[in-house]
Amino acid sequence: MRNVTLKQIAENLGISITTVSKALKDYPDVSKKTKALVKEEAKKLQYKPNVFAVNLRTKQSKTVGLIVPEVVHHFFSSIINGIIEQAEKKGYLVIILMSNESYKLEKKQIDLLISKRVDGIMISLASSSSDISHLKEVQDLGIPLVMFDKISKMIDCSKIIINDRQAAYQATKLLIDSGCKRIAHFRGALLPQNSIDRFLGYKKALEDHGLEYDSSLVYICERVNYEEGRQATLDLLREHDDVDGIFAITDLVAIGAISILNERGIKVPEDISIMGFSNWFIASAITPSLSTVDQPGYQMGKKSFKTLYKAMKAKKNEEEFEPVTEVLDTKLIIRNSTK
Amino acid sequence: MRNVTLKQIAENLGISITTVSKALKDYPDVSKKTKALVKEEAKKLQYKPNVFAVNLRTKQSKTVGLIVPEVVHHFFSSIINGIIEQAEKKGYLVIILMSNESYKLEKKQIDLLISKRVDGIMISLASSSSDISHLKEVQDLGIPLVMFDKISKMIDCSKIIINDRQAAYQATKLLIDSGCKRIAHFRGALLPQNSIDRFLGYKKALEDHGLEYDSSLVYICERVNYEEGRQATLDLLREHDDVDGIFAITDLVAIGAISILNERGIKVPEDISIMGFSNWFIASAITPSLSTVDQPGYQMGKKSFKTLYKAMKAKKNEEEFEPVTEVLDTKLIIRNSTK
C-alpha cells in the first residue's frame, strides 16, 4: 500500500525529515553523499510525495479549470486537445467542466473551481451569459483568468480570439465575388460576441459591395446546430425565392442547409452557394464539400494555456501581469459549395 | 482576498475551532444556537473550506481521472459528456487526459493520476496498449478502476462495454440480408479487443450464412480514420472488382469509403452497400446517409462514472466491491447506404 512518507525515509536512514525533504528537492545545502543516499532510499520505497500536503503548504494545486459550452463539438474538442497537451507539458492537470450553454451552470462551475482552488481558469462563455459577476469574483480573488472564443468585452483579462468580423466579411465577400446577389445569413443567438461580430462582418461586406442589407434575410439559430440549419433553410425557401447564397455562422448550420437543398433538388452551388464557418472535419466529407473559414481550435487551446501559464507564473513571483489579447489567423477554405 | 479560516470565525465568535468545524458540518452535539451563530458568521465572511487541508485530512480529493485515446472524436466526446455530467451531480471533478493512442503516454498519465491521488480512474485503452502493468499498479494501490469501450481482458475490474461481436454480426447480417455476396471488412488495429471482436462478428456472420470468409477482403485501418477509409477503398477497388458490400469498423472509415465511391461514380448502395459503426452525428448528414450501429456513448460515460462511484463508496466504507461488467445495448440504424 501507499504510505511512504518523508518520515519513513528519515527513520530508515537515521536522519531528519528536514534533510530528506531538502535532499529530494536538490537544495544546495545538503551534501552530495546524503542526497545520493536519500534518493536511493526514496526510489527503493517508491516514495511519492503526498500532493495534498504539498498543496496545503505551497497553496498551489498545479491544476487548472476549463469551462466550455459544449464538449461534443468539433471546435471545442480541438481546443480541449490543445489545452490538455500544453498543460501536461508544464506539469498541470486540467479539470474540464461543461456549461451546456447555461449561464446558471456556468456560474455554479466557476464557484466549484474557486472552491477547488485551481491555479487558473480558462473559459469560453455560454451563449446565455450576459451577467459577468461570477468572472469578476474570479478576478477579485486574484485567480488568473483567460477567455477564449466566446468572450466578454466587459472583463479585463487575457483573451484568445479570432477576428470574427473580418473573417465573416471575407466569407461573405467570397460569395459576392462568385456572383451572388441575394445572400442570406443564418446567425447565432443575439448575445454572444462572436455571433454579433460575424453578423456585422456579413452586413459590412454587403454594404461595401453595393448589395442592399435586408434584415428579412437574417435568420437566428439559437443553438447553432444542424436541425436549426435545416429549419432556417425551410423558412428561407418559403419566404424568399430569389436567394442565391447563404452564409451560415457555423459548418453545422451550413450542413443543415445543404441537406435540405439536396432533398429539394436545389443545386449547390449552381442555384444557391453555401458558406460555412469553422472548418470542422465534416466540412470536407459531405457532398458537396463545404467552403468555410478555418478557425484554429487547436492553436487557440494551446495559446490559451500558454497565456494562462504566464499569468500564473507572474502571480507566483508576485509580478504584475498585463492582460494580452491575441488574435489568431483564420483562413478561407474554398471547396465545392461555392462557385 | 481569500483567507477566511475556521480560526478566524472562531475568534470572531469567541469560541473554539473545534466547535466551529462541527457546527458547520451539522454535528449533532452542537447546540442549535451555536450552529446558527457559526453559520451566519461563515456566510457573512464568505467562508470556503480550504480543500487542500480537507484533502490532507480526509485523504480524499473528490476528483477522478479519465484517460481516453482521443478527445476530438464524436464517440469519446459523448462519453466525456456523460462522465462529467454524472460526476458533477455527485460532487466530483474530472481530470481528463488523452493518450493519443500511445501506450507510453498512457502509462505516464496513469502515474500522474496516481501521484495526484485521484479517488478513482476511468480508462479506455490506447490501441497500442498490450502490456497492462500500469493498470495492475492502480489496482495494487487500491484505487478504484473502471474500463470502458477499449478494455483489456487481463484486468479484473469493472467494465462498461457493448457486445462488439454481436453488434458486428448484426451489421454484417444486414448486408447479407439485403443481398450482398462479397462483403469486405475494414477492421482496426490487431491489438484492441473491440477491433478483434468486430472482426470475429463479421466472420461469424459470413460463415453462418453460407458465405465464404476470404481474408484478402479484410483491410486494416490502424488509426481508424477517414483517410485510412479512403486508402482501404482504393486498395479494395484495385484488388477486387466483385465486392458488393463493405462493413467498416467505424463511421469515419465508412465515410472515407463513401467519398471514394462517390468520386468514382460507384453507386451506394446500388453497386456497393456500406455499413458503418458508432452512429456519429456525421452519419446522418452525409449523402447517402450511412447505415450504422448505434453505440451509446453518453450512456457509457454515465454508467462508467456511476460504477466508479459505487466502487469509491465501497472503498471509503471499507466494504468489498465485486467488479461488474455491464454490456450496453446497441441498435442497428438503417439509412440509405444499404439496400
Place this chain on the structure above:
DNA sequence: CTGAAAGCGCTTACAG
C-alpha cells in the same frame, strides 16, 4: 454541549 490537543505530510526560516 464545548474545547484542548493530536495529527494528516509536507516546506522552510532559523539556529547551530
Place this chain on the structure above:
DNA sequence: CTGAAAGCGCTTACAG
C-alpha cells in the same frame, strides 16, 4: 552541512 520547530487549515477521538 544538519535538524528542531512552526505552521499550512482542517478533522476527530477524547476529556470534561
